[in-house]
Amino acid sequence: MILLVASEESFRDRLRLALERLEAGGDEVEFLEAADGNDALAIAEAEFPDLVVVEVGVTPYGGFGLTRDLKAMPDLACPVIVILERMQDEWLGRWCGADALVNQPVDPFALAEAARRLLEEDAAAAEEAAS
Numbered sequence: 190m191i192l193l194v195a196s197e198e199s200f201r202d203r204l205r206l207a208l209e210r211l212e213a214g215g216d217e218v219e220f221l222e223a224a225d226g227n228d229a230l231a232i233a234e235a236e237f238p239d240l241v242v243v244e245v246g247v248t249p250y251g252g253f254g255l256t257r258d259l260k261a262m263p264d265l266a267c268p269v270i271v272i273l274e275r276m277q278d279e280w281l282g283r284w285c286g287a288d289a290l291v292n293q294p295v296d297p298f299a300l301a302e303a304a305r306r307l308l309e310e311d312a313a314a315a316e317e318a319a320s
Contacts, residue, residue, distance in 0.1 A: 190219045190220070190221060190236060190237075190238045190239050190240075191208055191218060191219070191220050191221070191238060191239065191240045191241070191242065191304070192220075192221045192222070192223065192229060192232055192233060192236070192238040192240070192241045192242070193205060193208075193220055193221070193222050193223070193242050194222075194223045194224075194225075194226070194229040194241065194242065194243045194244060194247050194252070194255065195224070195243075195244035195247060195272075196224055196225065196244065196246060196247050196248060198222075198224070200244060201222050201224075203295065203297075204242055204272075204295070204300070205220050205222075206297065207295065207297030207298075207300045207301055208220070208242070208300065208301055208304055210297065210298070210301040211301060211304060211305055211308075214305070216308075221236055221238060224247075225247060225248045225249060226247055226248065226249055226250055226251075226252075226254065226255040226258075227249065229241070229243070229247070229255055229259075230255070230258060230259070233259060233262065233265055233267075234262070234264075234265070237264070237265060237267070238267055239267055239308060239311065240267055240268050240269075240270070240304055240307060240308055240311075241256075241259055241267060241268070241269045241270070242269075242270045242272065242300075242304070243255055243256055243259075243269060243270070243271050243272065243287075244272045245271055245272060245273050245274050245278065245282075246274060252271050252272070253271070253278075253281050253282065253284075253285040254285070256269050256271055256282070256285040256286055256287050257285040257286060260285070260286035267311065268288040268289070268307035268308070268310075268311055269286065269287050269288055269289075270287065270288065270289045270290070270291060270300070270303055270304065270307070271285075271287040271289075271290050271291075272291050272292075272293060272295060272300075273290055273291065273292050273293065274293055276292055288307055289303040289304075289306075289307060291303060
């Protein structure tokens, strides 16, 4: 389950279209959506997504603040991809705990590859912890 967080529905649609490429590898992907950070936190707490993709400009306190808050939730512990508006904000993405950063305009192949890598790493870590 992937939570897409972006202010505009059309941007969430583009993210979903890019991430549907994961299904080509045989994985079934379910999407949740939030238009702002408050909704995203509520959905994340209720649904425990496997991955969160956050647009940096999401309101009310920005994608960096949302990422920091998601990473501070001990029960959630899922990877977060931040979609940056400016390359120079990369350090902020790393500082807030983003697991991957993708620049706008979003390259759908780069986004799908980052998501695939993070989901595989997270699944491997969970499997290792269980054994």
